[in-house]
Amino acid sequence: MSEHEAIVAPILQAGPSFRRWAAALGAIVVWAVFAWVWQLTHGLGVTGLGRPIYWGLYITNFVFFIGVSHAGTLISAILRIVHAEWRRPITRMAEVITVLVLFFGVGNVLFDLGRPDRALNVIKHPHFRSPLLWDVASISVYLTASSIYLYLPLIPDIAILRERTTGWRRRLYTRLAVGWTGAPRQWARLERAISVMAILVIPVAVSVHTVVSWVFGMTIQPMWHSTIFGPYFVVGAIFSGIAAIITAMVIIRRVYGLEAYLRPIHFNNLGILLLVMCCLWFYFTFAEYLTTWYGQEPTELAVFTSKMTGPFAPYFWAMVVACFIVPFTILANPRTRTVTGTLVASISVNIGMWLERFTIVVPSLSHPRAPIHTFVYIPSWVEWSLMAGCFAAFALLYMGFTKLFPIVSIWEQEGTDAVPAAAA
Amino acid sequence: MPEPVTRREFLSYSGAALTGVTLGQLGRQWLASTTPAVVHASGSEVWATSVCRECPASCGLRARMIGGVPVKLEGSPLCPIGRGRLCAKGQASLESYFDPDRLIGPARRVGERGAGRWEPIPWPKALDLVTAQIRESVSAGRPGLVALAVDEDGPPADAWSDAWRAIGARTFRTPIDTATRLRPRFEALTGVNGDPMFDLERASHVLSFGAPIVETWLSPVWAQRAFGRFRRGPSRQRGRLVQIDARRSATARKADEWLSVLPEHQALLAYGIASVLLREDRVQRGLLDEFGGNLREFQRDVIPHYTPDQVAAATGIPVVTILRLGRDLADSPRPVVVVAADANNSLIDAVFTLNALIGAFDRPGGVFVAPASIDRRGVEDEPLEALGDLKPRVVALADPSPFRTLSASPDLGRLLEGARFVVSLSPYLDETAAFADLLLPTHTPLESWHCAVPAPAVAAETRSIAMPAVKPRLDTADRLSLVASIARRIGAPEQATDEPISTERIARGEIDRLWRLRRGGPYSVVYETEWLEQLERGGWWAPAAESREDFTNRILQAGGWIDPYFQAGQIEQSLRERRGLRFALPVAIPAVPPAKIEIKPVDGAGRDGFGKGATLRLVTFTPAVVSLAGNPNQPVIYELLGQPDAAPWQPWAELHPETAARLGIESGHRIRITSRVATIEAMAVLVEGMLSDVVAVASVPSVPGAGRWARVIEGDARSLVALADPAGPCLVVVARA
Amino acid sequence: MPRWGLVIDLDRCTGCQACVVACKHENNVPFSTPAEATHGRLLTWIHLVPAETPGRVGPSALPLMCQHCDRPPCTDVCPTSATYLSPEGIVAQVYPRCIGCRYCTNACPYSVKVFNWSSPEWPGAMAEMRNPDVSLRPKGIVEKCTFCHHRLMLARERARDEGRDLAPDDYVPACVQTCPAEAMTFGDLDDPHGAVAALANNPRAFRLMEELGTKPKVIYLREGE
Ligand SMILES: Nc1nc2c(c(=O)[nH]1)N[C@H]1C(S)=C(S)[C@@H](COP(=O)(O)OP(=O)(O)OC[C@H]3O[C@@H](n4cnc5c(=O)[nH]c(N)nc54)[C@H](O)[C@@H]3O)O[C@H]1N2
Ligand SMILES: Nc1nc2c(c(=O)[nH]1)N[C@H]1C(S)=C(S)[C@@H](COP(=O)(O)OP(=O)(O)OC[C@H]3O[C@@H](n4cnc5c(=O)[nH]c(N)nc54)[C@H](O)[C@@H]3O)O[C@H]1N2
Ligand code: SF4
Ligand code: SF4
Ligand code: SF4
Ligand code: SF4
Numbered sequence A: 001m002s003e004h005e006a007i008v009a010p011i012l013q014a015g016p017s018f019r020r021w022a023a024a025l026g027a028i029v030v031w032a033v034f035a036w037v038w039q040l041t042h043g044l045g046v047t048g049l050g051r052p053i054y055w056g057l058y059i060t061n062f063v064f065f066i067g068v069s070h071a072g073t074l075i076s077a078i079l080r081i082v083h084a085e086w087r088r089p090i091t092r093m094a095e096v097i098t099v100l101v102l103f104f105g106v107g108n109v110l111f112d113l114g115r116p117d118r119a120l121n122v123i124k125h126p127h128f129r130s131p132l133l134w135d136v137a138s139i140s141v142y143l144t145a146s147s148i149y150l151y152l153p154l155i156p157d158i159a160i161l162r163e164r165t166t167g168w169r170r171r172l173y174t175r176l177a178v179g180w181t182g183a184p185r186q187w188a189r190l191e192r193a194i195s196v197m198a199i200l201v202i203p204v205a206v207s208v209h210t211v212v213s214w215v216f217g218m219t220i221q222p223m224w225h226s227t228i229f230g231p232y233f234v235v236g237a238i239f240s241g242i243a244a245i246i247t248a249m250v251i252i253r254r255v256y257g258l259e260a261y262l263r264p265i266h267f268n269n270l271g272i273l274l275l276v277m278c279c280l281w282f283y284f285t286f287a288e289y290l291t292t293w294y295g296q297e298p299t300e301l302a303v304f305t306s307k308m309t310g311p312f313a314p315y316f317w318a319m320v321v322a323c324f325i326v327p328f329t330i331l332a333n334p335r336t337r338t339v340t341g342t343l344v345a346s347i348s349v350n351i352g353m354w355l356e357r358f359t360i361v362v363p364s365l366s367h368p369r370a371p372i373h374t375f376v377y378i379p380s381w382v383e384w385s386l387m388a389g390c391f392a393a394f395a396l397l398y399m400g401f402t403k404l405f406p407i408v409s410i411w412e413q414e415g416t417d418a419v420p421a422a423a424a
Numbered sequence B: 001m002p003e004p005v006t007r008r009e010f011l012s013y014s015g016a017a018l019t020g021v022t023l024g025q026l027g028r029q030w031l032a033s034t035t036p037a038v039v040h041a042s043g044s045e046v047w048a049t050s051v052c053r054e055c056p057a058s059c060g061l062r063a064r065m066i067g068g069v070p071v072k073l074e075g076s077p078l079c080p081i082g083r084g085r086l087c088a089k090g091q092a093s094l095e096s097y098f099d100p101d102r103l104i105g106p107a108r109r110v111g112e113r114g115a116g117r118w119e120p121i122p123w124p125k126a127l128d129l130v131t132a133q134i135r136e137s138v139s140a141g142r143p144g145l146v147a148l149a150v151d152e153d154g155p156p157a158d159a160w161s162d163a164w165r166a167i168g169a170r171t172f173r174t175p176i177d178t179a180t181r182l183r184p185r186f187e188a189l190t191g192v193n194g195d196p197m198f199d200l201e202r203a204s205h206v207l208s209f210g211a212p213i214v215e216t217w218l219s220p221v222w223a224q225r226a227f228g229r230f231r232r233g234p235s236r237q238r239g240r241l242v243q244i245d246a247r248r249s250a251t252a253r254k255a256d257e258w259l260s261v262l263p264e265h266q267a268l269l270a271y272g273i274a275s276v277l278l279r280e281d282r283v284q285r286g287l288l289d290e291f292g293g294n295l296r297e298f299q300r301d302v303i304p305h306y307t308p309d310q311v312a313a314a315t316g317i318p319v320v321t322i323l324r325l326g327r328d329l330a331d332s333p334r335p336v337v338v339v340a341a342d343a344n345n346s347l348i349d350a351v352f353t354l355n356a357l358i359g360a361f362d363r364p365g366g367v368f369v370a371p372a373s374i375d376r377r378g379v380e381d382e383p384l385e386a387l388g389d390l391k392p393r394v395v396a397l398a399d400p401s402p403f404r405t406l407s408a409s410p411d412l413g414r415l416l417e418g419a420r421f422v423v424s425l426s427p428y429l430d431e432t433a434a435f436a437d438l439l440l441p442t443h444t445p446l447e448s449w450h451c452a453v454p455a456p457a458v459a460a461e462t463r464s465i466a467m468p469a470v471k472p473r474l475d476t477a478d479r480l481s482l483v484a485s486i487a488r489r490i491g492a493p494e495q496a497t498d499e500p501i502s503t504e505r506i507a508r509g510e511i512d513r514l515w516r517l518r519r520g521g522p523y524s525v526v527y528e529t530e531w532l533e534q535l536e537r538g539g540w541w542a543p544a545a546e547s548r549e550d551f552t553n554r555i556l557q558a559g560g561w562i563d564p565y566f567q568a569g570q571i572e573q574s575l576r577e578r579r580g581l582r583f584a585l586p587v588a589i590p591a592v593p594p595a596k597i598e599i600k601p602v603d604g605a606g607r608d609g610f611g612k613g614a615t616l617r618l619v620t621f622t623p624a625v626v627s628l629a630g631n632p633n634q635p636v637i638y639e640l641l642g643q644p645d646a647a648p649w650q651p652w653a654e655l656h657p658e659t660a661a662r663l664g665i666e667s668g669h670r671i672r673i674t675s676r677v678a679t680i681e682a683m684a685v686l687v688e689g690m691l692s693d694v695v696a697v698a699s700v701p702s703v704p705g706a707g708r709w710a711r712v713i714e715g716d717a718r719s720l721v722a723l724a725d726p727a728g729p730c731l732v733v734v735a736r737a
Numbered sequence C: 001m002p003r004w005g006l007v008i009d010l011d012r013c014t015g016c017q018a019c020v021v022a023c024k025h026e027n028n029v030p031f032s033t034p035a036e037a038t039h040g041r042l043l044t045w046i047h048l049v050p051a052e053t054p055g056r057v058g059p060s061a062l063p064l065m066c067q068h069c070d071r072p073p074c075t076d077v078c079p080t081s082a083t084y085l086s087p088e089g090i091v092a093q094v095y096p097r098c099i100g101c102r103y104c105t106n107a108c109p110y111s112v113k114v115f116n117w118s119s120p121e122w123p124g125a126m127a128e129m130r131n132p133d134v135s136l137r138p139k140g141i142v143e144k145c146t147f148c149h150h151r152l153m154l155a156r157e158r159a160r161d162e163g164r165d166l167a168p169d170d171y172v173p174a175c176v177q178t179c180p181a182e183a184m185t186f187g188d189l190d191d192p193h194g195a196v197a198a199l200a201n202n203p204r205a206f207r208l209m210e211e212l213g214t215k216p217k218v219i220y221l222r223e224g225e
């Protein structure tokens, strides 16, 4: 086992820089909790929302986070199914993103509720025609499935850790390892479970983002009521998911010195994948906007123009640059498809995809069909604080995970020739 | 002589009233300690009758009372003016009763005048204070005492003046309702001493010279209902409305044709139309042949001077349009011409002349004379202009906001400043109250007795009479009883013998008088009112009651008295007596050049941040939801401002899009409007089709002292003209704020 | 069973806003502050919007409230059935069930639903002017025009006490009751002899955004000849 010391070592010790980061992120989270309490006390009036712009940052974040969640499960599942062996070191980091980020997706919906205390009414008085209910159902299934899918491949690694620790950690790992001994029958069962889950999780993941898109698509509001929103959102989700993994990979690689595991080939391959999604995203965006413009339906056109040349133009064009121009230029050229190159492209894509969500949610609401007074939505400090809190909490939990479990799957490394010579 | 207080300075005085220890805060503490929270959820529903006093229309209303607390106001179905309907202002007056910033009891000033420091005192002491001051002033000789009254018509308003005069005061009254302002010109033409009344409902074609029919005109609820029926009455042709208006008013929006014409040009246009009618011989001969009066001279003067070409050249309205306006008017079966009451005399003359030419007098869908069994105007009151250089020692104000509502002469400021003692009789702490020495809070309308003569609207004689709908919520008094107590203390001769006067006594007295008239009956449903009319037409009177007491009770329950028998033909009768119409002979009015739009730097001395702008003509108007006469502290009203174009909670100004573009102003921008005397800010609204050299500003009361909501509006459009010379158009400079 | 509907004659409506005040007082709709109003937090269940009619002087005012759609997009999307179409055609709001997700507000093409951004306040004695027949809405939930449903319940009760059937004039919403121009007519759309059904067949009749298939039961009569 010692050949994977690089993976195991960071789990067992936390340096001062880790603590500094944890403290800083923790402070942001505490601030966000304060902001939320503030909002709970005073009502949603503390946000920048109003009639007719009833949804803003929270729903943008909700869609964004659910999108990012496609990072993991989908990628690792697909790559697992097609036996793309280079994926082995990155599956775990991707799957963790998925599970964690889903909580923040759900959390943002809770932030957005006027009466979060009544959230359970969705279960007590469900109304099955509501896409929100479909969301509740599909996200719950997805969360369960992806948690299982994260957990199953963890079992052998937990067993490894069980052997190497004492005290509470040992007790924890013992429980979580569920009596894993590495017996061939256990291996066979695990492999079968993993491959079943890998297949199962794909339709669930696709459904989740499709249903999220239907929250908008099922209404008859201008530029929400779109038939391609399902696939468009799924593509966008995978797109932002890959970008999120690449970003996470670069950070983990640097921080934990995993250069040996996360090699340029990984970035190159993921870069190509990102490039493909980038083109797909562009294709969908183009199709969506072209048909809207060509139709010249006045209410649709009002939203369209506000994005092209109106008040939302800066967001829209920034999105086009960030989601297409920047990543395409970098990734289409093999010479810039380096670690740094893909990182720049990925960060750009993540910002761009957030902007995409924003420019889907807000402009449509800002241009209602009815000729009512409207206003310019500027998110309040509370909304920004909660958003910052989400990112901080995500980073914190991710860091926490790396201190409990191997962020690169140990046992899966063994089945390949990917074991670095130096470590051996 | 010290400079008189200007309106702006005055407003800032009262703004200060809310800093430091104010009655407002004090009041809230008192309120909390004296009135227990009313539990009404379990109470039973009762409807109480009352009268709306937000404007002189005096619509009957009913208050829905739950456990003794009014929760909703509706129009009284028995009232012939509103017929169960109530306008926005009328309903909002419920908020005045509950106004958290109302005065809670008598108070006397402590500290500087205008500093807004008050101390509550008991009623007897308050009355002693004012009596002592009046005694002193009476011994100092006239004019020691001046009383200013509200614009209110009816016996109680007259009794108020009588009571004051009985103790040696001079009484002044603010301008009265719309029709009154039309009266002198109507009398000049027809010799009728009565209010003209427009039968909008039955008209087939209405040509309106600036009359804000669906906003503030005459009797707003009546006008709205009449308009609705004029437009789409059952089994009748849709009425056609042509609006001549400098701005695109709410009425202009409803019009089938809107012509944007400067107020100064409207009389020209009206005479131009008259000339078309005369030249093409499209006039209605009937009345003219018999009572033509000086028609020949008129014709001789008008036809050559007001040819369509000349009028077109002066006003910019195409000749074909002028011809068409005249022909459309003549071709319609029941046309009528109506006018804004604050129009200039020559326009009002021209409008009544047109009505004479088209045969609208005494005809259904035309012009009638309002019946009246009493002289409705407090004839002995003097107009405010007569205040002149008066320096009374004591001033009593029943009109708490003369600076807001009057074309406030500087005299008023001097009057208040120079007076030893200023008493305010009002339910609210407002701008003049803030300037007073003694506050004697009076009841709000729901708590009061009423006996009002409604502004002339329906073809009947009416009186809106009611008892208090609710018990006084706070430590307030009947205004008339207060004057009576003061008079009694002074020892006024009439008061010594008589039963003490109060609004109740005056109201009951009026009912007695009506009983003795032996006609009319209580307000009743349409069918019963029509039946009463039929009876009276046949020479019968069916008393609705057995006895005088019974009659009184029925009137009070119904909320008023109506005599529906309406004698048409009064104009004709007067003309017969007087031998004909007396047309005002218009001289050739020179064309008024439009104010040049000049983009120029303006002398910015004394005006902070005032730079470049354009000189435009000011037109002010009263939005339909704004009340000139009520308590301005009604939040619901501020929310409705400017709908559907402008934004709530702020005044707005309308500009032509091109004018705005030249000034770099876009819809929704804040703009600054500066006249010779004041500067206000408003939100810009761009209006297609209005005149490019005009800015139309909504007049929304700005009353800094009058409570938390009334304080929100900064700058009243009226302050722009208030102190300017009244002659000629008011020019203002408009620029982005 | 009646199917309640409302006809608004735009040729008569003067934009006076009496209906707006009537509705606010009748239904305990709280008032705003200037700051709230500029942020789209002014609460009204009915308000005036500009409406262009071809051939008219300029946009005139159109009173807009919940259209009580027969195929309401708002009820479909509600995850808790807090809003639903009642058998009599009134689109109702169950306040205690609403979670405040504001999905319905966004799905309504007429933008007529409003949200309680903060706890409603009636300063001082003003709290006493609230109508005890209409429940108060706490912060965080959505509300809208109910066709003054409480008036229907009261009218039914009264009719039952008097041992008779509901007469057409028994149930009149507050806005209709006050309209000075008599522009509004309320009643049973399915009653072929009723005034509403007759007006709904007027050649001037139209429904807002009819093309969306929402089947509104508020019917407007076009302005003009
Ligand atoms: N909403 C509301 N209605 C009210 C009242 C209220 O307080 N609020 N008060 C009532 C009372 S007391 C009165 S006296 C009346 C006042 O009602 P009006 O006398 O009708 O006065 P304003 O509302 O000021 O409207 C005046 C209109 O005349 C136009 N105008 C100004 N000058 C001229 C001119 O020279 N020629 C012509 N043709 N038009 C001109 C203005 O542009 C404006 O549209 O309203 C009554 N109705
Ligand atoms: N520049 C300009 N000035 C104008 C006009 C204009 O068009 N332009 N219009 C003029 C006209 S037409 C009018 S009518 C006046 C209106 O002006 P005013 O009639 O002077 O109106 P307010 O000053 O509001 O005074 C009315 C007050 O009476 C009190 N009040 C109301 N009801 C009752 C009651 O039942 N009992 C008692 N005790 N008090 C009550 C309230 O305190 C209310 O504030 O403004 C006039 N001034
Ligand atoms: S018209 Fe005047 S009296 Fe009648 S309800 Fe409106 S404000 Fe009151
Ligand atoms: S009350 Fe009647 S006339 Fe006034 S705005 Fe409402 S619908 Fe129109
Ligand atoms: S108008 Fe809007 S809120 Fe009313 S039923 Fe239709 S969709 Fe629902
Ligand atoms: S806000 Fe309330 S009524 Fe609207 S969809 Fe959500 S739960 Fe339903």
Ligand code: SF4
Residues within 6 Å of the ligand: C022, C023, C024, C026, C027, C045, C046, C065, C144, C145, C146, C147, C148, C149, C173, C174, C175, C176
């Ligand atoms: S029907 Fe009732 S709830 Fe609906 S707008 Fe009219 S008054 Fe308001």
Ligand SMILES: [Mo]
Residues within 6 Å of the ligand: B056, B151, B175, B176, B177, B178
């Ligand atoms: Mo007046």
